[in-house]
Amino acid sequence: xxxxxxxxxxxxxxxxxxxxxxxxxxxxxxxxxxxxxxxxxxxxxxxxxxxxxxxxxxxxxxxxxxxxxxxxxxxxxxxxxxxxxxxxxxxxxxxxxxxxxxxxxxxxxxxxxxxxxxxxxxxxxxxxxxxxxxxxxxxxxxxxxxxxxxxxxxxxxxxxxxxxxxxxxxxxxxxxxxxxxxxxxxxxxxxxxxxxxxxxxx
Amino acid sequence: xxxxxxxxxxxxxxxxxxxxxxxxxxxxxxxxxxxxxxxxxxxxxxxxxxxxxxxxxxxxxxxxxxxxxxxxxxxxxxxxxxxxxxxxxxxxxxxxxxxxxxxxxxxxxxxxxxxxxxxxxxxxxxxxxxxxxxxxxxxxxxxxxxxxxxxxxxxxxxxxxxxxxxxxxxxxxxxxxxxxxxxxxxxxxxxxxxxxxxxxxx
DNA sequence: ACCAAACTTGGGGTTATCTCTGTGATTGTC
DNA sequence: GACAATCACAGAGATAACCCCAAGTTTGGT
Numbered sequence: 001x002x003x004x005x006x007x008x009x010x011x012x013x014x015x016x017x018x019x020x021x022x023x024x025x026x027x028x029x030x031x032x033x034x035x036x037x038x039x040x041x042x043x044x045x046x047x048x049x050x051x052x053x054x055x056x057x058x059x060x061x062x063x064x065x066x067x068x069x070x071x072x073x074x075x076x077x078x079x080x081x082x083x084x085x086x087x088x089x090x091x092x093x094x095x096x097x098x099x100x101x102x103x104x105x106x107x108x109x110x111x112x113x114x115x116x117x118x119x120x121x122x123x124x125x126x127x128x129x130x131x132x133x134x135x136x137x138x139x140x141x142x143x144x145x146x147x148x149x150x151x152x153x154x155x156x157x158x159x160x161x162x163x164x165x166x167x168x169x170x171x172x173x174x175x176x177x178x179x180x181x182x183x184x185x186x187x188x189x190x191x192x193x194x195x196x197x198x199x200x201x202x
Numbered sequence: 203x204x205x206x207x208x209x210x211x212x213x214x215x216x217x218x219x220x221x222x223x224x225x226x227x228x229x230x231x232x233x234x235x236x237x238x239x240x241x242x243x244x245x246x247x248x249x250x251x252x253x254x255x256x257x258x259x260x261x262x263x264x265x266x267x268x269x270x271x272x273x274x275x276x277x278x279x280x281x282x283x284x285x286x287x288x289x290x291x292x293x294x295x296x297x298x299x300x301x302x303x304x305x306x307x308x309x310x311x312x313x314x315x316x317x318x319x320x321x322x323x324x325x326x327x328x329x330x331x332x333x334x335x336x337x338x339x340x341x342x343x344x345x346x347x348x349x350x351x352x353x354x355x356x357x358x359x360x361x362x363x364x365x366x367x368x369x370x371x372x373x374x375x376x377x378x379x380x381x382x383x384x385x386x387x388x389x390x391x392x393x394x395x396x397x398x399x400x401x402x403x404x
Numbered sequence: 405a406c407c408a409a410a411c412t413t414g415g416g417g418t419t420a421t422c423t424c425t426g427t428g429a430t431t432g433t434c
Numbered sequence: 435g436a437c438a439a440t441c442a443c444a445g446a447g448a449t450a451a452c453c454c455c456a457a458g459t460t461t462g463g464t
Contacts, residue, residue: 010218010306011307011313012310012313015221019218058307083212083285104212104215105211107213108217154396155393156389156396160420168441174421174422175443176441177421178421187359190355190356193356197395197400197404345409348410360451361450362449370413373413374412377411378412380453390452
């Protein structure tokens with residue numbers, strides 16, 4: 001029987017996962033952390049065989065936590081559990097060191113499969129996600145400058161205003177805006193912000 | 203013992219809620235619906251004493267479902283359970299006929315209290331939410347038309363394009379856009395979309 | 405039947421964005 | 435040292451959005 005650490009700030013979800021883990025006899029008991037800080041404290045003491053990690057946490061996000069965990073525990077097996085199916089999030093989680101990514105609305109059977117695979121050191125991706133990884137027409141790797149300008153646009157600043165803040169030409173800002181629209185496959189600025197929000201860039 | 207209907211598309215959450223409900227001896231067993239459609243079918247057959255309603259569902263949202271349920275079952279006691287703490291959502295849920303609104307990251311104790319209160323026909327609001335209701339500077343209840351147009355804008359359509367789709371004047375569309383910007387306290391369309399996304403209107 | 409809210413339409417002027425395309429300068433990488 | 439990616443800059447014409455304003459018509463609820 002393995003030891004499992006659940007990191008999630010939703011008590012109801014934690015209980016559901018605990019029930020699943022014990023019912024399926026994956027582990028006898030679970031350790032629970034409701035925040036990033038708590039999680040980091042716990043792995044100083046315990047060495048769980050598997051860490052179930054939520055993305056949204058009260059004091060940070062799963063991506064940063066992922067790398068922090070791996071610094072302390074390079075052998076950690078991490079399975080991300082989130083309700084977001086945005087590819088950018090998934091990619092960042094995987095890049096951050098998570099072995100698997102499963103959606104919260106997945107069936108018990110699927111979650112069990114995910115846990116067992118990751119426990120065995122294998123990778124796992126939700127079917128939905130694996131599929132959309134295929135049709136990865138999306139090529140959004142935004143540069144630092146583009147991200148910076150994207151945030152200004154989302155905050156309601158116009159090209160001239162952004163130009164003044166960054167000490168560059170309004171035409172340059174406009175170029176970045178146009179590149180963003182092309183990269184995120186949007187029709188105009190409004191859609192750009194929607195897509196950016198969905199992909200987790202804001 | 204009461205009969206409880208849980209409407210949520212996250213099996214893990216459902217199990218957590220079931221465990222809570224049975225452990226606390228609120229009900230012997232729960233009926234579960236994973237979608238709006240399923241929920242509506244079930245209440246044709248059963249008459250649960252309480253309906254636990256998630257906001258985000260695969261085939262719709264909790265607000266619309268709320269009013270649909272009440273049409274069929276005017277006496278229904280509905281407790282909304284969501285991870286979103288945006289006031290606008292809460293208000294719409296309450297306006298839609300929900301008796302209570304509790305956050306998914308609430309403790310077991312709080313969720314139990316919420317369930318018992320609503321079962322008794324009383325109202326319940328999460329502490330967090332009740333507090334922010336006080337400092338309610340934000341008063342965005344969007345009308346149907348505004349919501350409709352908001353979606354078109356977010357999808358990259360211009361005023362003239364939207365006007366053509368809805369068989370109304372481009373000036374009218376622009377009016378709605380301006381009202382949306384004022385209501386959501388945005389500076390321009392880009393910011394409108396960002397705020398709308400944050401508030402869960404998209 | 406009434407009131408309030410929502411929906412609708414309008415003008416005129418200013419500003420910003422979109423579409424098109426291109427070029428140098430600066431970084432980082434192999 | 436070569437090469438790619440990024441960043442910066444540019445312009446002109448067409449379209450759309452923003453700001454000021456006002457006001458008529460439905461619709462829903464009591």
